[in-house]
Amino acid sequence: MPRAATTTDVFNAIAEPRRREIIDVLRGGRAHAVGELVTRLRIPQPAVSKHLSVLRRVGIVSVSKHGRHRLYRLNAEELKSVHDWVKTYERFWTDQLDRIKERAERKAAERLGHKSRVVRDEEEKPC
Amino acid sequence: MPRAATTTDVFNAIAEPRRREIIDVLRGGRAHAVGELVTRLRIPQPAVSKHLSVLRRVGIVSVSKHGRHRLYRLNAEELKSVHDWVKTYERFWTDQLDRIKERAERKAAERLGHKSRVVRDEEEKPC
């Protein structure tokens, strides 16, 4: 069974770092021609076209013709699905920071309070 | 050239929907045994184990042994890299909403102001 296709959803489309780089360039808000992305990112033109094809198929970018130029523009709202998902884990960032602080303080207290054998809590055995 | 491995980074690990589901279950904060995930998600046990292996290798989960049980717990801070990346596009969500509003208002004004031929701005030609 194959892996989910890159065009399955936004998550799969952005998994490839090169495609994230392309999105990052378009973040300025200005539409870019393929050639500009090629020059800017130092990625071969056919590769850029292929990546843009993926991005277009999931809706992250839109394209418009201007003569022989193809201008690609970001639809950043499509990235909201990723944001909405990862946002649900946001509370963990700050909680974890608090925990790191507590741990550091606990260690400092132990160092000051006990210069001899320290009884350790039973820790979970790592695999 | 193969696609980036699922264990390359967090982005690739979470591209697979089933792995996001596993992460979602662990979001409650409580460690889960493999069997619980199997029952809860209705995914075959070997598949769950494989997905957990990926998640563990990129650091998103940690595992501890309790007899014959393997308890998996979320390291949500690893998801921060995704959040940090997609956060840079956050301003677009609200901007786009403003733009939708402006467009609606402009249309309403045109409907009231001109009952006859309306001169349209030249729009970009879609591909």
Added chain:
DNA sequence: CCATTATATTCCTATATGGGAATATGTCAA
């Protein structure tokens, strides 16, 4: 001690992919 339970891992398979290389297609300018 042995059957049961929990889970990791192996083998297999069809599929998709990202870049290299090459080419096809469309537009422009002299």
Added chain:
DNA sequence: TTGACATATTCCCATATAGGAATATAATGG
């Protein structure tokens, strides 16, 4: 009109993968 330019697409290839099926390994309890 034709060569140049811009870009999409095709062909090729080695690789990784997710689930099915099966199995190996470790821990538990009667």
